[in-house]
Amino acid sequence: MNGERRIYGYALLALLIWSALLGGLLWYNLEEARDHIDELARKEARASFNKDQAFRMWATQHGGVYVPISERTPPNPALAHVPERDLTTPAGEQLTLMNPAYMLRQIMEDFGALYGIKGKITSTKLMNPINAPDGWELAAIQQFEKGVSEIFEYSEINGEPYLRLMGAMVVLPGCLKCHGEQGYQVGDIRGGVGVSIPMQGYFADLKVVVVQQVVTFGVLWLIGVVGILLLTLLAQLRRRERRLRGEERERYYREIERANAELIQFANISAHHLMEPSRRLLLFARRLQERSEGIANDEESRLALEYIQQGATRMRDLVRDIERYLAAALPRGEVRAHDPAPLLAKLQHHLLTGEGHPQGAQIIVESLPPLCLDLPRMSDLFAVLISNSLIHATSERQPLVRIHGESLPDRVRVRIEDNGPGIPAEYRERVFKVFEHLGANPLAGTGIGLSIARRIVESSNGQIWIERSPLGGIAVVFEIEKGEGGRVKF
Numbered sequence: 134m135n136g137e138r139r140i141y142g143y144a145l146l147a148l149l150i151w152s153a154l155l156g157g158l159l160w161y162n163l164e165e166a167r168d169h170i171d172e173l174a175r176k177e178a179r180a181s182f183n184k185d186q187a188f189r190m191w192a193t194q195h196g197g198v199y200v201p202i203s204e205r206t207p208p209n210p211a212l213a214h215v216p217e218r219d220l221t222t223p224a225g226e227q228l229t230l231m232n233p234a235y236m237l238r239q240i241m242e243d244f245g246a247l248y249g250i251k252g253k254i255t256s257t258k259l260m261n262p263i264n265a266p267d268g269w270e271l272a273a274i275q276q277f278e279k280g281v282s283e284i285f286e287y288s289e290i291n292g293e294p295y296l297r298l299m300g301a302m303v304v305l306p307g308c309l310k311c312h313g314e315q316g317y318q319v320g321d322i323r324g325g326v327g328v329s330i331p332m333q334g335y336f337a338d339l340k341v342v343v344v345q346q347v348v349t350f351g352v353l354w355l356i357g358v359v360g361i362l363l364l365t366l367l368a369q370l371r372r373r374e375r376r377l378r379g380e381e382r383e384r385y386y387r388e389i390e391r392a393n394a395e396l397i398q399f400a401n402i403s404a405h406h407l408m409e410p411s412r413r414l415l416l417f418a419r420r421l422q423e424r425s426e427g428i429a430n431d432e433e434s435r436l437a438l439e440y441i442q443q444g445a446t447r448m449r450d451l452v453r454d455i456e457r458y459l460a461a462a463l464p465r466g467e468v469r470a471h472d473p474a475p476l477l478a479k480l481q482h483h484l485l486t487g488e489g490h491p492q493g494a495q496i497i498v499e500s501l502p503p504l505c506l507d508l509p510r511m512s513d514l515f516a517v518l519i520s521n522s523l524i525h526a527t528s529e530r531q532p533l534v535r536i537h538g539e540s541l542p543d544r545v546r547v548r549i550e551d552n553g554p555g556i557p558a559e560y561r562e563r564v565f566k567v568f569e570h571l572g573a574n575p576l577a578g579t580g581i582g583l584s585i586a587r588r589i590v591e592s593s594n595g596q597i598w599i600e601r602s603p604l605g606g607i608a609v610v611f612e613i614e615k616g617e618g619g620r621v622k623f
C-alpha cells in the first residue's frame with residue numbers, strides 16, 4: 134500500500150515537472166513571437182515615419198515648393214504673411230507656394246492607395262485646425278517637451294487595432310520662413326508627426342503562430358503524460374508481481390517446512406519402533422549363546438550365533454544414532470551455560486566400562502569452560518565424539534583421549550584429541566557426512582557419529598572441524614557461541 138502510494142507520488146511529481154517545463158517553454162515561445170511581431174510593426178512604423186520626414190525635410194530645404202494654382206491647389210491662406218507666396222511666370226502662369234504639411238496632406242489624399250500608411254502632423258499651436266491633435270497625440274507632444282523623441286502605443290482607431298508612432302518635430306532654420314511669425318526659435322518643439330500601423334494582419338500572423346505552438350506543445354505534453362502514465366502502470370504491475378512472487382515463495386517454504394517436519398516425525402517414530410525389536414534381538418541372541426554353550430559345539434553354529442549377535446548390536450547402535458541424528462537440530466532442554474564436568478564424568482564411566490570399547494583406554498578431562506547448550510544434546514555431542522576416538526583406536530598403542538577447552542571473547546572452543554591412526558587432510562571434511570567410513574572395518578562405529586556432532590554444533594551457530602592432534606591422531610575441534618545478553622558468564 135505504502136509503495137503504491139509512493140509510485141503515485143512520483144508520477145504526480147513527474148507530471149507536474151513535465152507540465153511546468155512545457156508550459157514554461159510555450160510561454161517563452163509565445164512571448165518571443167509577440168516580441169517579433171512588435172519588432173516588425175515598429176520597423177514598419179519607423180520606415181513610414183522616416184519617409185514622411187524625408188518629404189517634409191526636402192520641401193523645407195527648398196523653402197516650400199511652387200506649384201501651378203488650380204482648383205485642387207488654391208493658395209494657402211495660412212501662408213498669407215510669406216512674401217511672394219504667389220508668382221506669375223513670364224509666360225503668365227499663376228504659381229503658389231506649398232508648405233510641407235500641405236504638400237504631404239495632398240499626396241495622401243490624392244494617392245492614398247499608393248502612399249499606404251497615412252501620417253498626421255499636429256501641434257498644440259495650430260496654424261490649421263485640420264491638424265488638431267487627439268487626446269493621445271496631445272499627451273505625446275507634452276512628452277516631447279520633456280525630452281522624449283518618439284512614442285509607440287497600441288491602441289484602437291474606429292474599433293481596429295493599430296500601432297501608433299509619434300515623433301517630435303524640432304524647429305530647424307528652414308522652418309522659420311513660415312513659422313517664425315508664431316514666435317518659434319530653432320531647437321523648439323514645433324509639434325509631432327505620427328503614423329498608425331494597422332495591426333490586423335500582424336495579429337492574424339501571430340494567431341497562426343500561437344495555434345501552431347499550442348498544438349505542437351500540446352501534442353508533446355500529451356506524449357509525455359502518456360509516457361509517464363505507462364511507466365507508472367508498469368512500475369505498479371512489477372511491484373504487484375514481486376509481491377505475489379514473495380507470497381508464493383513463502384507458501385512454498387511453509388509447504389517444505391511442513392513436509393520436512395512430517396518426514397522427521399515419520400523417521401522418529403520408525404526409529405522408535407525399531408529400537409525395541411533390535412534390543413530384544415540382541416538380548417535373545419546373547420541368551421541363546423549362553424544356553425548353547427556345550428550343546429552346539431560345532432564351529433558353524435558358533436559363528437552363526439556370533440554373527441547374529443554382531444548384527445543385532447549394530448542394528449541397535451544404528452537405530453540409536455539415527456534417533457540422535459534426528460534429535461540433533463533442536464534443543465531438548467533449557468539452553469544455557471552448563472558445566473560439562475559432571476556429565477563428562479558419567480560418560481567417562483559408561484564408555485570405559487561399556488561393551489565393545491578397547492581395554493585400558495584412558496580419557497583425560499582437563500579444564501573446560503561452561504557450554505551454552507541443552508544437557509541432552511551436550512551429552513550426545515561428547516558421547517559421539519569420545520566414542521569416535523575410542524572406536525578408531527589402534528591396537529598398537531593404549532588408546533588415549535584428551536578433552537580440554539578455552540574461552541574466547543564470544544565463543545567457547547573445545548578440543549577432543551586422540552592418539553589413533555589419524556585422518557589424511559583430504560578426508561577430514563568428508564568424514565562428517567552420514568555413513569562415510571574410512572577404516573577397513575565397516576563394523577567400527579555406525580558412520581553417523583560425526584554427522585550428529587556437526588548437526589548439534591551447527592544448529593547452535595557453531596563450527597566443527599578436524600585437525601592433527603599433538604597426541605598423534607586427530608583432534609576434533611568445535612566452537613559454540615557463548616549465548617546472548619550476557620546470560621553466560623565465566
Ligand code: HEC
Pocket residue numbers: 189190192193196197198209211212230231232233234235254255256258259260261262264302303304305307308309310311312323324325
Ligand atoms: C513654406 C512654409 C512652411 C515651411 C517652410 C514650414 N511650414 Fe510648417 N506649416 C506651414 C503652414 C502654412 C502650416 C499650416 C497649414 C497646413 O497644415 O497646411 C504648417 C503646419 C505645420 C504644423 C502643423 C500644426 C499646425 O500649426 O497646423 C507643424 C507641426 C509644422 N508646420 C512644423 C514645421 C516644421 C518643424 C518645419 C521645418 C522643418 C516647417 N513646418 C516648415 C508652413 C510651413
